[in-house]
Structure formats: structure tokens, C-alpha cells
Amino acid sequence: xxxxxxxxxxxDRADLDTVISELKARIEERxxxxxxxxxLEATLDAHFDRLVGVRPRSSPALHAELQEAxxxxxxxxxxxxRIDPSSRLPGGRLIHRTMSRALSRQIDGVLxxxxxxxxxxxxxxxxxxxIATTLGNEFDTKVLQQLDDVQVRLAExxxxxxxxxxxxxxxxxxxxxxxxxxxxxxxxxxxSFRGGSDDLRVRYATLAEQLVGCDPVIDLGFxxxxxxxxxxxxxxxxxxxxxxxxxxxxxxxxxxDVEQGFAIEYLRKVEPASLGGIVMIQVIEHLSPQHVIDFVxxxxxxxxxxxxxxxxxxxxxxxxxxxxxxxxxPDHARPVHPNFLExxxxxxxFAKIAIEFxxxxxxxxxxxxxxxxxxxxxxxxxxxxxxxxxxxxxxDYAVIATR
Amino acid sequence: xxxxxxxxxxxxxxxxxxxxxxxxxxHQILAAASPRxxxxxxxxxxxxxxxxxxxxxxxxxxxxxxxxGEVLPLSAYGAxxxxxxxxxxxxxxxxxxxxxxxxxPEPIVLVYHNITPAKYFxxxxxxxxxxxxxxxxxxxxxxxRVVLSIAASQxxxxxxxxxxxEDVHVIPPVVHPFRLLQTEPDAxxxxxxxxxxHGPLLLFVGQLLPHKRVDLLVKAMHVAGTYLGLEARLLLxxxxxxxxxxxxxxxxxxxxxxxxxxxxxxxxxARLAAMYRRATAFVTMSEHEGFCVPLLESLAxxxxxxxxxxxxxxxxxxxxxxxxxEWAGAExxxxxxxxxxxxxxxxxxxxxxxxxxxxxxxxxxxxVSLLQAIGSVL
Numbered sequence: 163x164x165x166x167x168x169x170x171x172x173x174d175r176a177d178l179d180t181v182i183s184e185l186k187a188r189i190e191e192r193x194x195x196x197x198x199x200x201x202l203e204a205t206l207d208a209h210f211d212r213l214v215g216v217r218p219r220s221s222p223a224l225h226a227e228l229q230e231a232x233x234x235x236x237x238x239x240x241x242x243x244r245i246d247p248s249s250r251l252p253g254g255r256l257i258h259r260t261m262s263r264a265l266s267r268q269i270d271g272v273l274x275x276x277x278x279x280x281x282x283x284x285x286x287x288x289x290x291x292x293i294a295t296t297l298g299n300e301f302d303t304k305v306l307q308q309l310d311d312v313q314v315r316l317a318e319x320x321x322x323x324x325x326x327x328x329x330x331x332x333x334x335x336x337x338x339x340x341x342x343x344x345x346x347x348x349x350x351x352x353x354s355f356r357g358g359s360d361d362l363r364v365r366y367a368t369l370a371e372q373l374v375g376c377d378p379v380i381d382l383g384f385x386x387x388x389x390x391x392x393x394x395x396x397x398x399x400x401x402x403x404x405x406x407x408x409x410x411x412x413x414x415x416x417x418x419d420v421e422q423g424f425a426i427e428y429l430r431k432v433e434p435a436s437l438g439g440i441v442m443i444q445v446i447e448h449l450s451p452q453h454v455i456d457f458v459x460x461x462x463x464x465x466x467x468x469x470x471x472x473x474x475x476x477x478x479x480x481x482x483x484x485x486x487x488x489x490x491x492p493d494h495a496r497p498v499h500p501n502f503l504e505x506x507x508x509x510x511x512f513a514k515i516a517i518e519f520x521x522x523x524x525x526x527x528x529x530x531x532x533x534x535x536x537x538x539x540x541x542x543x544x545x546x547x548x549x550x551x552x553x554x555x556x557x558d559y560a561v562i563a564t565r
Numbered sequence: 566x567x568x569x570x571x572x573x574x575x576x577x578x579x580x581x582x583x584x585x586x587x588x589x590x591x592h593q594i595l596a597a598a599s600p601r602x603x604x605x606x607x608x609x610x611x612x613x614x615x616x617x618x619x620x621x622x623x624x625x626x627x628x629x630x631x632x633x634g635e636v637l638p639l640s641a642y643g644a645x646x647x648x649x650x651x652x653x654x655x656x657x658x659x660x661x662x663x664x665x666x667x668x669x670p671e672p673i674v675l676v677y678h679n680i681t682p683a684k685y686f687x688x689x690x691x692x693x694x695x696x697x698x699x700x701x702x703x704x705x706x707x708x709x710r711v712v713l714s715i716a717a718s719q720x721x722x723x724x725x726x727x728x729x730x731e732d733v734h735v736i737p738p739v740v741h742p743f744r745l746l747q748t749e750p751d752a753x754x755x756x757x758x759x760x761x762x763h764g765p766l767l768l769f770v771g772q773l774l775p776h777k778r779v780d781l782l783v784k785a786m787h788v789a790g791t792y793l794g795l796e797a798r799l800l801l802x803x804x805x806x807x808x809x810x811x812x813x814x815x816x817x818x819x820x821x822x823x824x825x826x827x828x829x830x831x832x833x834x835a836r837l838a839a840m841y842r843r844a845t846a847f848v849t850m851s852e853h854e855g856f857c858v859p860l861l862e863s864l865a866x867x868x869x870x871x872x873x874x875x876x877x878x879x880x881x882x883x884x885x886x887x888x889x890x891e892w893a894g895a896e897x898x899x900x901x902x903x904x905x906x907x908x909x910x911x912x913x914x915x916x917x918x919x920x921x922x923x924x925x926x927x928x929x930x931x932x933v934s935l936l937q938a939i940g941s942v943l
Contacts, residue, residue: 178887181911185900197792203894206784209820214780214813215688309699313660317667324642324668 379439480555658699679855785898
């Protein structure tokens, strides 16, 4: 043995075949010495087969067995000599022999008929075997052929479905008001157009106070989570649902109880009469008309008596909002009129419905009255006020509906 | 307080795919993908190389959650373009994948990883046996669409040629036998193996499947312990996918009273590394392997290999393993185990040969060979 194992001499390169031969010889020795039971491997195999359960024999094995049986059948020798003449009675053997000789013609006749029949029977069995094999082959071919047909049809359908899916995707992307799939972060969008978190906290403080004592509350579409934070500070238990992955991750990082999902889908799964409050701030204008209608019905079902919906949305009665907030967000579907929402909550039998107009247009952007108090100036100013009311109504409105 | 969408938007990968659908891409198709699966790993490595040429994605019919980001669902494959090449990794039949391949007009590059003969699963899991049969049938069906066929071993190539494939390229899979060697072994496992498990340690790594013949290994441990007085432990490491077989192996161990044989199950890399480090020899009696990566991992850990000379095992391990004839039964295996445990000189020879075998295998970069082969049909 070399001391340095990395330098192995040619002599050390043991011939592995020799090793195997040695092992085989060793087994022989042990068998001869009686160290191994003769049927050790067969016993172990039978043991495992029993454990794994009876396996059906493969058809080639059965086929071989049938051939063997047929061969045996063919080799059966029909002969008078094979009829045992022995007898327990004294002289019985002699009687049997005499009778056998006397009846030899009949016995041989019967035996030869039996032999003929045996040939016929084994031929018939062989034919049956062939038929079974042919049937099996035909069956295999037919099944595979049918499988192929099914697959071809499936392939055609897969192709059709793919094309339809592709067309639907194209159409979806072209339809205005359909959900957009933005590559930019929603947090950046909000920060750019809705102001900083601190501004929003000031803006929503009074709305949040409406929900004190309304645990548990869910905030659907919580965005950056300002409203949730306000509620938490007020001691209200609140859970948030938001579709945007980044916003969910960020909120979770700040310790808020949130999950990813879509508002209406989430609400459908909530237990009836289990909620104290539902918050939806600047979200309803993203929903389709059907979902707006569904939302109010779901809110009625999921809120317990005394529970509140607090929502805020853009006020479509102010034409100013069309020049600003509404069309700024590509994900906005359509504005929801305050009168329609009020109607919906009333129809859904909410006990109390309050509409609160919010975010007045800054004075600096409104129409200025003309100076003077003569009848003409007064008339112009009255008209300006009417135009102003239509153009520069408050930008948002909130609904506080109590179940 | 921002955006709640009415319904899930078009996934980003879909848009990306649609954007690219006009381009020429080389995409790979698998039946199933999971993080530690050898075929998935190979496909992802190929993808990274293929992406240097153009768009390249890996699509699978069944995707384990942990692979969901990397591998795309087959249903996400765009219907838009028919430009490009599909690289199909075959290892089993999967009706939806068959249908998919038939629905596509692109030429197919077949990478054959081997389909286990169905006979091993008849009676154990008939449904699985049917999928295996379907897989072989599928190879015949797509033959005329295949512009290039690649086999992981000569053994696999011979199987393809037997059903009419011509000019099969043999490209061994991308292997990283040293990756595990560089993994920090799990400290508690090292401690346990050193302190609690004394004496020689035999290691089997592979799924507990009928064709891996784990039952035969257990029988050999019985013979070696009872008749040869061998005192060694055997660790059976690997996923248990077929309860009927794994349960029978567990019952066999119990009924033969073999407390020195441990069914460990699937383990993470750090624990596996600890086991390879401590192992006296690697043993497998598998009768069917398209390549067999654990053999190379053993060589990397300087663990000598004892195996049967079946399927692709001889060409994978070369002369670096003690290879028993295909017909070897429990007695011969027991003798061989006894020998490899007792004969340090033999182990040393095998280890030495293993090192040079590994060098040979890791010289060629499978990814480059694959690219060249695909380049030849473009």
C-alpha cells in the first residue's frame, strides 16, 4: 500500500473484474460450507413480493406459461401400458391383465379417440391463445389510435383557446376604462398626484373618527395605509385589502394587518353581519357599474346593525374634476354620482345616509365676481355664481351610511 | 387608498411574452418543474445560455410553488407567433404536453432524459405506469417533427435509435458535482453522524422508486448482517413518491429486523453534504438510470461507488465504481458491500479513479454543446 494515496502504482490498480470473481467464489464457498440457506434469495424475494402486494404477471410471462402447458398436453402418452394393473385382491393382478388383453381392441380404440381429441383440444387452446394475443394487439393499436385522435382534437382545441385568449387580451387592453397593468409603482403614482401621507392623514382624520367603536373594520383598497393608521391610532381594529403587491408588502412591513386581494371578491367571502365598518377611500370610481351595485348590496349583507360604510370618491357633479383628478388616473372606470350612491344605500335599507361634500376648489381657481352693485353687474354675478356652482363644486364627496 | 382593480390584470409576464411574440425564441417545455429536480435545473441553466441568443423561457404543465417565478405555465405560451424552436425535455408522458406539442407548428428539439420502463410500476402505481407508456408512445408520434434529438447518455441514445430516431447527439447533462461539496454541511447532522452512528456508513441517494431496487439493497443488508457479520449502517436518502413501494420497503426493514437501515427521506443540501462527507461508500442497485447525478456527487466527495452495471450507470461512472453484473442478487451485493467496507485499498483505488472520471466529465460544458447542436439545425 503506498503511503501517499494520490500516487497509485499500476500494481495497485486492482482489476475490478477480479474482485467480482473473488466475490462470486466466496458465495460458492459459503454455500458449500452450508453457511447460506440454499433458497435465501428466493425467500427474500418472496417476502418482499408479499409486502408490496400481488403484482399481476406480465402478459409475456403468462404467454410462456400457456406454451408450456400446451406442450405438456401434447406430450401426454396414451397407452394401455400406463394403466396400473395392480390389485389388493389375491390374483387380482392376473384378472386385470387377462381382462386388459381381452378388451385390448376396445381400450386401444378409446385411447386413440382420446388422443385425437387431445390433439383437437390443444389445437383449439392454441388458437384461443392466438386470438387472445391478436385481440390484445388490436386493442392496443385501437386504444393508441383513439388516444391519438383524442389528442389531435385536444390539440386543436388548445390552439383555438390560445387564439381566443390572445384576442381577448388584445381587446381588453384596447377597451377604455379597463384595468390597466402598470409598470410604474402605484406608490409613486399616489405620491405624485395625491400628496404626501401627512396631508392625507389630516384630510381623513374626521372621517376616521366616524368609525370609533365599529370594530372590526376592513379597508378595501388601502393604498399607502394612511386611513388604517388613523384607525389604529384611534384604537379601532382594522384589516386592509389591496390588489397591488408593492403596497401590500410595504404596509405589512409597517406592521399593518393586510392581505392581497380584490375588494369585491374579498367582501363576498366575509361572514354575513360580521363587520362593524367598511372603508373605501377613492376606490369606487375604479369599479365597473355592476361592481358598484354589488358593493352596496354586499355591504348591507356583511355589516352588522349599526355598522358603517365610510367611502369617499370624486364628485362628478363638479365639472372641475374632469379637468383634474378624474381623468388623471388611467385606471378610473367611471365616476359615481352622489345621488345614485345615496339611492343605492337607501334601496339597500341603510338606516342613515349622510353625504358630505369635501375638498372645495381653491378660491384662487374660481370665477371672481365683478365689482359693483348695479343691476347689470348683479345679473352677471348671479350667472357667474350659477356657472361657478356647476364648474367648481367640491371635488370629492363622502358617504357615511349606517346599517 | 389608491387602486383596487376590478379583476386580476394581465400578468406582467404575459405582456412581456406578447411583446416578444413576434421575435424568434427558443423555449423549453417540461412536463413538471420543481426546484431540486435535475431536469428543471438543467432547463434553467440552458435557458440562461439561450437568452444570450434571443428570448427563452421554460414552460411546464405542472409547476411546484417554489418554481412558479422561474418556470411559466404551459397555458401562458403565446398563440401569437409560430417562429422559433421548442426544446422538449422528455421523461414521462403527459397528455396536456402531448396535446400542446401537437398544437404547435414550431420544429421540436428533443432532449431525452429517459423514460423508466413501465414494468417497474405495474401493480405499484398503474396510472403512473400508463403515463410512462404514453411517454414512449409520444416519442414515436413526434418523431417526424423532431429536427434534432439529444440524449443525456449513450444508453438513452440507443433507446431513441431503437424507435427510429437518427443522428442522436449525446450530450451529458449540465452537472455541478462540486456544488454540494462547497455547501457548508449541517452542523447538527455532522455531530449526530459522528457521535451516534459509529462504524461504516453506507449511503443511497435517490427517490424510493421500484426501479431503483431499494428493496434489493435492504435484502443485501439483511444477508450481510446475518451471514457475514457486517456491522454497517445504511441511510436511504430521497423523496418517497410512491407510498405503496416505500411502505413495502419500510415493512421489509421492520420485518427483517434491520435497525441499522434508516429511511431518511428527502433532505436539504446541507444535511446531504454532511452525509456524503461521512459516508464510507455510496451504494445503489438501480436497474434503470438515464444518467444518475448522485454517482457524480459521490465521486466529488471521494466516496467510492458500488452499483449495478445497468442502463447508463457504467458510462456515467466509468471505471470509478465497483460495478456488479445486472443479475446480481442479495448474496453477491452483500459480499460486495462487505468487501468495499473492509478493503481500504480497494476504496482508495476507486476514489482515485473517481477523481479523474470527474475531471473528464466536467471538462465539456453541456450548455455550449447544446447551443452548438441547436445552431446546427437553425
